[in-house]
Amino acid sequence: MVGALIYNDGQGKENNDESGDEEGGQGWKTKKQKTFEPSEEEVEQNELIKKINTEWKCQDRTCRHFVCFPDHVTGKHVSVTHFHSATWAAAIQGQNINEDGTPVDIKTAPDDKLFDYQAPDAADIALIRSELSAWE
Incomplete structure (x- = not known):
């Protein structure tokens, strides 16, 4: 599976932005993306x-x-x-x-x-x- 970096802003919201502080429970995590396999x-x-x-x-x-x-x-x-x-x-x-x-x-x-x-x-x-x- 391909992963995408998602930024957690520490308030339960996730952004794809790279802006924001990384303090106070904030940080980057990997979100798995679904892949399509044709029949x-x-x-x-x-x-x-x-x-x-x-x-x-x-x-x-x-x-x-x-x-x-x-x-x-x-x-x-x-x-x-x-x-x-x-x-x-x-x-x-x-x-x-x-x-x-x-x-x-x-x-x-x-x-x-x-x-x-x-x-x-x-x-x-x-x-x-x-x-x-x-x-x-």
Whole structure:
């Protein structure tokens, strides 16, 4: 465990400051800090995320995204965020099977609304306005 120096000011208060007297019960003591150890599942998922990001790293210099997944219909580059990668890695870990029978792997994204780029975007302002104007 890693320790941190904590200053006791003699009145029951602890400060990380180095200022103050060291007389009258005051002094430095070591406080143990907690360390984080990831589980085996988290380590595996992080490795899968790295593999996904390496596999789908965009080679097109004109593209503004670092990691892209091409839309299978239009060929448009769609950004793969960390959330996409984490969802994809979890689907691989869960050994999910897509609706067409193909297993989810590094080369095959899961059948999920997150990866359905033809679905309307909930944050698409133009779409929201057009739907609202239809109600008026």
